[in-house]
Amino acid sequence: MSRIKVNEVFETIQGEAAFTGSPAVFLRLQGCPVGCGWCDTKHTWDALQEHETSQDIIIAKTEDSPHYFVSDAKNLAEMVAQNYQAKHVVITGGEPCMIDLTELTTELLAKGLRVQIETSGTFEVRVHPRAWVTLSPKIDMPAGLPVLASSYARADEIKYPVGNARDIEVVIEQVLQHVTPSKLLWLQPLSQSKKATDLCIAAATQLDARVSIQTHKFIGIR
Numbered sequence: 001m002s003r004i005k006v007n008e009v010f011e012t013i014q015g016e017a018a019f020t021g022s023p024a025v026f027l028r029l030q031g032c033p034v035g036c037g038w039c040d041t042k043h044t045w046d047a048l049q050e051h052e053t054s055q056d057i058i059i060a061k062t063e064d065s066p067h068y069f070v071s072d073a074k075n076l077a078e079m080v081a082q083n084y085q086a087k088h089v090v091i092t093g094g095e096p097c098m099i100d101l102t103e104l105t106t107e108l109l110a111k112g113l114r115v116q117i118e119t120s121g122t123f124e125v126r127v128h129p130r131a132w133v134t135l136s137p138k139i140d141m142p143a144g145l146p147v148l149a150s151s152y153a154r155a156d157e158i159k160y161p162v163g164n165a166r167d168i169e170v171v172i173e174q175v176l177q178h179v180t181p182s183k184l185l186w187l188q189p190l191s192q193s194k195k196a197t198d199l200c201i202a203a204a205t206q207l208d209a210r211v212s213i214q215t216h217k218f219i220g221i222r
């Protein structure tokens with residue numbers, strides 16, 4: 001039986017990339033070793049035993065915290081299908097691909113739900129073939145974990161976070177090396193920065209890419 005650590009479950013609108021605007025249930029898994037300095041979910045990085053709690057407490061929480069509950073694929077799929085209305089499920093984190101997501105994605109799809117994964121691509125992406133994979137490769141992260149070639153190959157869309165002009169230079173190199181024309185390509189400004197957004201707009205024109213704005217943050221939803 002799988003052991004899945006879940007930091008939060010909530011229903012909202014997908015704010016980023018191709019499914020922007022879709023009502024979605026977010027399953028945010030606990031744990032990430034990548035260490036992005038600007039990460040907006042740092043409370044998911046560690047998975048301390050003392051922060052394990054009950055499913056009821058996690059389902060009810062509305063604020064960021066490092067607490068999580070442990071569940072398995074069948075229970076999670078049941079819980080999502082029974083308690084939420086949205087037909088789209090986003091599995092994010094933390095880094096969800098630290099664990100094998102084949103069973104969870106299979107169970108969710110079997111309930112008639114669409115499934116999307118948000119991943120840094122630093123671990124093998126183990127998901128059902130019909131799951132939509134959003135890869136967000138990071139540049140120069142402290143832990144130095146490389147983005148796997150297999151993650152680029154499996155991705156349905158690739159969404160680069162961009163903070164400054166140097167990021168754009170590296171992204172252009174990475175795109176030329178790793179991104180085939182069949183993939184949707186996005187540039188996502190960090191943390192609602194106007195400067196980063198302007199850089200993304202200019203580079204999107206150059207790369208024939210798209211700009212992914214974190215729309216949920218602009219309208220103040222989760």
Ligand SMILES: C[S@@+](CC[C@H](N)C(=O)[O-])C[C@H]1O[C@@H](n2cnc3c(N)ncnc32)[C@H](O)[C@@H]1O
Pocket residue numbers: 032038039040041092093094095096118119120135136159161188189190191192214
């Ligand atoms: C929090 S991460 C979790 C999933 C996975 N670890 C990853 O990085 O893709 C979800 C998405 O948020 C993006 N993200 C995180 N912090 C951000 C920030 N401050 N500004 C813009 N995007 C951010 C990541 O690049 C990723 O696309």
Ligand SMILES: Nc1nc2[nH]cc(C(=O)O)c2c(=O)[nH]1
Pocket residue numbers: 012013014015016041092093118216221222
């Ligand atoms: N509304 C909303 N859309 C999102 N798209 C990706 C998110 C994430 O944290 O993975 C996210 C999130 O946290 N909230």
Ligand code: SF4
Pocket residue numbers: 032033034035036039040041042093094095120138
């Ligand atoms: S890989 Fe994702 S969850 Fe991990 S630190 Fe980076 S943005 Fe945050």
Ligand SMILES: [Mg+2]
Pocket residue numbers: 040041
């Ligand atoms: Mg987020």
